[in-house]
Amino acid sequence: MIIVHHLNESRSQRILWLLEELGTPYEVKNYERNAQTRLAPPELKAVHPLGKSPVVEIDGKVLGESGAIVEYLAEREAGGKLAVAPNDPARADYLYWLHFAEGSAMLPLLLKLYVGMLGEAGNTLMQMRIEPEIDNHLAHANAALGEGNYFVANRFTAADIEMSFVLDAAKMRGGLERYPNLVRARAANQARPAYQRALQRGGEYKMGQ
Ligand SMILES: N[C@@H](CCC(=O)N[C@@H](CS)C(=O)NCC(=O)O)C(=O)O
Structure with missing residues (x-):
């Protein structure tokens, strides 16, 4: 099971897009930026110490940093169709x-x-x-x-x-x-x-x- 901790107007939008491209089922937990500071709400710190988005839970493993999330999911899901294999010239x-x-x-x-x-x-x-x-x-x-x-x-x-x-x-x-x-x-x-x-x-x- 994959859960995306999604902050509005943020980098986590691309994780949703990736999962839609891959056809992988996922749940979304929504968080709203503070209207004045534009910072994430404190509840995100309960999920990951930095309190930033995106954060995903993949079979219970919490992973932050969008580049790591995209690389990991692209390799793991849908036969790696959106990744580029290690032996590929690209x-x-x-x-x-x-x-x-x-x-x-x-x-x-x-x-x-x-x-x-x-x-x-x-x-x-x-x-x-x-x-x-x-x-x-x-x-x-x-x-x-x-x-x-x-x-x-x-x-x-x-x-x-x-x-x-x-x-x-x-x-x-x-x-x-x-x-x-x-x-x-x-x-x-x-x-x-x-x-x-x-x-x-x-x-x-x-x-x-
Ligand atoms: N390099 C990190 C940056 C994470 C990051 O700064 N996320 C922003 C959203 S675009 C955030 O959570 N901002 C709210 C805050 O800092 O409170 C990544 O790509 O995941």
């Missing part, structure tokens, strides 16, 4: 994009959110380091897509699901419109029936707009 690229999302691309996007809270005091940092780093990462991802919609070997994999939150965060605050390949891939993601079913399960997801 394996290195698969792991690269799977880890690039949270390991590299999200950091400057999050810094923009936090440093933005400083107002004028953060302007220099924003212009000298944060905006150029956002562009560095998004331009790299945009170029990697080329004319295709998928990051790995021109086929849809779990790495595309993991990368989707980067595209959503970039849409919200990173100037996604400057990267036409990312815009096109994001639209292709959203047209998938499983993506739409995940929205039904997870409730409103404004980051997808």
Whole structure:
């Protein structure tokens, strides 16, 4: 049995999408962000010490960190159809994009959110380091897509699901419109029936707009 501890407007939306793509049955436990702070409610700390989302329970094992969750579930479920096997020539690229999302691309996007809270005091940092780093990462991802919609070997994999939150965060605050390949891939993601079913399960997801 798989339980997804799902925070509204968050990274856990992509776990729902992954499970819909895999056709794996799961339960959703919903948590609401605090309207003022946007933080997760304290009940999530009872599930995992960090109190962050996503967290899943897989046959009683609690697992956090979306990259680990996506990698683990993609390998384990549906015959590994959304994973890339260790002996596949595309394996290195698969792991690269799977880890690039949270390991590299999200950091400057999050810094923009936090440093933005400083107002004028953060302007220099924003212009000298944060905006150029956002562009560095998004331009790299945009170029990697080329004319295709998928990051790995021109086929849809779990790495595309993991990368989707980067595209959503970039849409919200990173100037996604400057990267036409990312815009096109994001639209292709959203047209998938499983993506739409995940929205039904997870409730409103404004980051997808
Ligand atoms: N790198 C972690 C980040 C987890 C994370 O920060 N999740 C956010 C949701 S997008 C969260 O729970 N925020 C609420 C909070 O920090 O209270 C992952 O990918 O799972």
